[in-house]
Amino acid sequence: MAEGWYVAAGSAARGPWSAEITPERAGWGYSSLRVLELAPGGSRSFATGEDEMVVLPLSGGCTVTCGGERFELVGRSSVFSRVSDFAYLPRDAEATVASRDGGRFALPAARATRALPPRYGPAENVPVELRGAGGCSRQVNNFCSADAFEADKLIAVEVLTPAGNWSSFPPHKHDEQRPGEAELEEIYYFEVTPTHRLAHGTPGMAYQRVYGSPGRPIDVLEEVRTGDAVLIPHGWHGPSMAVPGYDLYYLNVMAGPAAERAWLICEDPAHAWVRQTWATLDVDPRLPLTSAVEKRR
Secondary structure, eight states: OHHHHEEOTTTTOBTTEEEEEOHHHHTSSSEEEEEEEEOTTEEEEEEOTTEEEEEEEEEEEEEEEETTEEEEEEEESOTTTOOOOEEEEOSSOEEEEEESSOEEEEEEEEEOSSOOOOEEEOGGGSOEEEESOGGGOEEEEEEEOTTTSOOSSOEEEEEEEOTTOEESOSOEEOOSOBTTBOOOEEEEEEEEEESSGGGTTOOOOEEEEEEEETTEEEEEEEEEOTTOEEEESSSEEEEEEEOTTEEEEEEEEEEOSOSSOOOOOEEOTTTGGGGGGGGGOOOOTTOOSOOSSOOOO
């Protein structure tokens, strides 16, 4: 079953996109992700259609034009160097992304009902949260979370996990619409980087686990590398495991049918007890891995 939910780097390339995961490709109704790679001086124009989108630099900066607005995104050298600024694009709009020096840009998206205005999101306004403790410590950049930035359906955050740590733990799910839980489809997009110069460019790896809840089977345990994605239609997901020697980044893209845009989760009761052990542990001192200021590695 993992073959349907694991998307290897390059396997979802289509047209101008180095990755295009639409609701139709995923077999669901709301969440999507595109990755755009531009050569120096390159540009790409496109229609948002039914989707609201965010242009999020993964590496490099760009100019985004949409609906008579023009946004200059400073971007970053990599996802491990700083928190990035971003641009919001509404549904039913025409947009262009252009980059003087080239780069890679993620476009997390969701099928939307309302057409909100295009907007700029400064890096300095992105709430950075440190979650967990000890070996479960991680950093969350809440650039498009429900309480940090207005959108119609889209929820998107970045998570950075130091080498050797486990995040998305205890495992949790959000596949039912009920008190305390929201129905949200989710995409995990991964990047991995070595923490030491001795790696000499060796491609890093990490691991992602997804497993079923009663009556809804799913079984994924994948080795993931830069550019890979894992789709989560339902079920418990976690841990996301950063192996020793390699820091892990993932972009979470979520959306669902509920009228209220909310990120509400239910933790697996078999493992929720782990959270109680954090009271005696400190947050990993390596965190935060990034800030709104460029961090050289």
